[in-house]
Amino acid sequence: MPYSSIIIIVVFIGMMFFMQRQQKKRVQERQDQMNSLQKGDEIVTIGGLYAIVDEVDTANQKIVLDVDGVYLTYELGAVKSVIAKGGQASDATETDDAIETEDNTSDSQTAIEE
Structure with a gap:
């Protein structure tokens, strides 16, 4: 039982990490686009x-x-x-x-x- 809850927590933290990374990438691309106008x-x-x-x-x-x-x-x-x-x-x-x-x-x- 404790292993399954640890796996769920690790997967949840991994998903949060990847979603945050993608959002930062989009924000950086938009900022670069605005700076290059x-x-x-x-x-x-x-x-x-x-x-x-x-x-x-x-x-x-x-x-x-x-x-x-x-x-x-x-x-x-x-x-x-x-x-x-x-x-x-x-x-x-x-x-x-x-x-x-x-x-x-x-x-x-x-x-x-x-």
Whole structure:
């Protein structure tokens, strides 16, 4: 009987250790993500607002976001996730535009052939 209770206690302590370790890892990843925010990064706020970072003030824990020319100031903690770093978002948009242009060209050629 005493061995089974010891095993249960050891398993319980092990589970607590692993859960706490995972939580610390997530907190550290989020802190690293917040510290690496720079102008031009595309983010999502906790309210679901998609925006581009215009200015980061880590001393006052504030961030200024550019939403289609409207500048909004938020607390740094309002950032939910980073979608794209710096120039990556514009590259994806250019690629999408190129694909759309190719599709429109092939549609026009098909219409001319008919």
